[in-house]
Amino acid sequence: MSSTGEAPRKNRGPAAAAENRQALIDAARDLFAEQGFSVPFSAIARRAGVGQASLYRHFPDKVAIGVAVFEENLRLLEARPVGLHDFLVSIADQAKVSASLLEALVTSRSPLAEDLAVRLSAIITDMIARDDLPPGTTVDDVQAAVSMVAFHTAAAPTPDAAERAIAIVERGLRAL
Amino acid sequence: MSSTGEAPRKNRGPAAAAENRQALIDAARDLFAEQGFSVPFSAIARRAGVGQASLYRHFPDKVAIGVAVFEENLRLLEARPVGLHDFLVSIADQAKVSASLLEALVTSRSPLAEDLAVRLSAIITDMIARDDLPPGTTVDDVQAAVSMVAFHTAAAPTPDAAERAIAIVERGLRAL
Structure with a gap:
């Protein structure tokens, strides 16, 4: 730097x-x-x-640079695909930063945020196939898990909270 | 009325x-x-x-009356104990109202909010025994599930979102 x-x-x-x-x-x-x-x-x-x-x-404001940080994380996941567990850990790490950034990302109606949502959904589709999740697992299922882990971790940003949450939703998705 | x-x-x-x-x-x-x-x-x-x-x-403000509504919901759960599924549905129904009320409740340091947290934890302890959740299930596990369902439902307050989230964490807890 x-x-x-x-x-x-x-x-x-x-x-x-x-x-x-x-x-x-x-x-x-x-x-x-x-x-x-x-x-x-x-x-x-x-x-x-x-x-x-x-x-x-x-960057016009902090949300714009927050979106850029998130975009780079997605780019890393696109370049080096991971399984469900590491994917959820990466989401939780990202979410620890802030509930308000998370809410800004989720509620933003900007074309950039919509583009990120499309790419996230492609990463998830790819991961469902690669990680042998049970037949019938949908992108919506994994997106619900992502959202739950992210919002919970943002509200309680301790390593323990994220691990516990990930363990529960991971078992829930694998037991589908 | x-x-x-x-x-x-x-x-x-x-x-x-x-x-x-x-x-x-x-x-x-x-x-x-x-x-x-x-x-x-x-x-x-x-x-x-x-x-x-x-x-x-x-009630000095809206948060105070929000806490009172939540307190009454807890009272109903104390009077008529339910299993894990209905418990999570009741949490999701409550969370649909608003992410900002939820955040106000969680981050409030008032004695009343702390009292509610203690009562919620007693309801969960009781439910773990009654609903035959797997041995080793802790109050922290169920509280993580409650938080995940609540924050996800507050962010995406559709019936479908709540049902999907509840199904995932319920399977996750039962598969412990």
């Missing part, structure tokens, strides 16, 4: 813009995990070593 | 106060179910046929 420290001072074109955007997403991911979604928006630019103007050019 | 229509006009003592309080709780339950937790506080008094002054005498 320190290599981007100079970035806001001169316009180094599209490559620098992409670097700044990535530095902002990395900083947001760390800060949300450390301090929750209530961290001041401007703190993200400071942590990234990027100017405030650049922050606002890439 | 119509018998309490005259109540706010004269001070009929403790019996009238209890009647008004019950009429307010009944009206709040109906209005929350019909219109959600965002219904104006003053609408509750109008529906109950009780004066606004009486409303504020009994």
Whole structure:
């Protein structure tokens, strides 16, 4: 990240813009995990070593950068498919950040959020086949499990709470 | 409820106060179910046929009357014990009203909310024994299931969403 420290001072074109955007997403991911979604928006630019103007050019608000963090998580799941258990753990990790970010993502009617929902549903379809879930398991079933784990973990963000919740819904889905 | 229509006009003592309080709780339950937790506080008094002054005498705010509605639900469960399935259905019905009421109840540090948590935990302990849940099922397990069903239903308050969620966690708990 320190290599981007100079970035806001001169316009180094599209490559620098992409670097700044990535530095902002990395900083947001760390800060949300450390301090929750209530961290001041401007703190993200400071942590990234990027100017405030650049922050606002890439992301109009905290929800937008939250969506970008979530989008990157989806991209990782698309690139390296995992089974039901690791999938739910990844959702719970993401949800620990904040109930308000989660609610913003779920209720957002933006095209970007709808695109993410479509990709999430494709990841789930793929996982149902790969992880040998019982015949008859639907995307809606897994989405309900995802939502339950996510909202519960957001409300009670302890490692123990997430593990317990995942164990229950995982048994529930496998016993279908 | 119509018998309490005259109540706010004269001070009929403790019996009238209890009647008004019950009429307010009944009206709040109906209005929350019909219109959600965002219904104006003053609408509750109008529906109950009780004066606004009486409303504020009994309940300082909407969360306080939400807690009272929830307390009455707990009282019904204490008086007429049910199995895991009906218990989860009752939680889901309650959660449909509003995510914000749910969050207010969960995060409230009031003595009343803590008392409700203790009573909920006693109801669960009793239900684990009565409903022959697998040996080793803990109150924490059932509380995690309750929280998952409640938050998911609050976020997606359709009958289908609640049923699907209940089926998953119920199988998960019974397969313990």
